[in-house]
Amino acid sequence: MYGRFLYAWPATPDYRPLTNEAAEVEPELQSALTALIRLPSEDVDGVFVPQSVWLSDGAIVKFEEFRQSVDVTKRALDGHERQWFVKGETTVLRLAGTLAYDLGDRAGSIRIE
């Protein structure tokens, strides 16, 4: 499970006594999370309505290309690396959903430096 979330393994911090001083939570982050939580999931009568969010045709093509590359690359891996790698398909699917909800047209402007 850790492989899904952790991308660094920090050193164990030194002992620090308890304090009442806590860093403020970023208001933008708080707003974004609150908005996600408040997305409506019921109809006007308050009944839960499941929604399906499909992949567009273009997204399916991209996703299948990615799945093919995963299928080739995973054969050269083993152990934990392989276990983490093959979960890439579902991770990408969830990421794509998150980006579509969160960013819309801005999804294409991700910079990796």
Next chain:
Amino acid sequence: MTWAIGLGASASNSFDGITGSLEPKTIDEQSMAAAIRLWREFFWPHARAALRQIGLSDRHKNARRVLRWLKANRTADISVKDIRREALAQALDAEDTEKLLDGLTKAGWLRRKPLEPTGSAGCKGHRWLVNPILY
């Protein structure tokens, strides 16, 4: 390596993508391409680096466990018995523990100590010196 989303000045102050606009009915190609790129160029290299630190196999995991124990206990020299009992909680037998220590020796973390004769009864068991750089 870092990643960021190129938000415009007005967009960076709000989260209209989820607060103001309608929910998307489909996941578009652009979002999928961005997700694949993010996973391939950021998540995967970072996960790989983290996994290499954690240990790719049980052998790496045990080696890491021994090194953590040595570091925490600041032990100058050790025997197979010390490591097997204290660091590994009997997870390996004596033979596999010695192989593990030989592996750590090859990696430069340990050095096998010359055997000390103890008289007519024979020699003491092997002991290893710990590289002080570990502390």
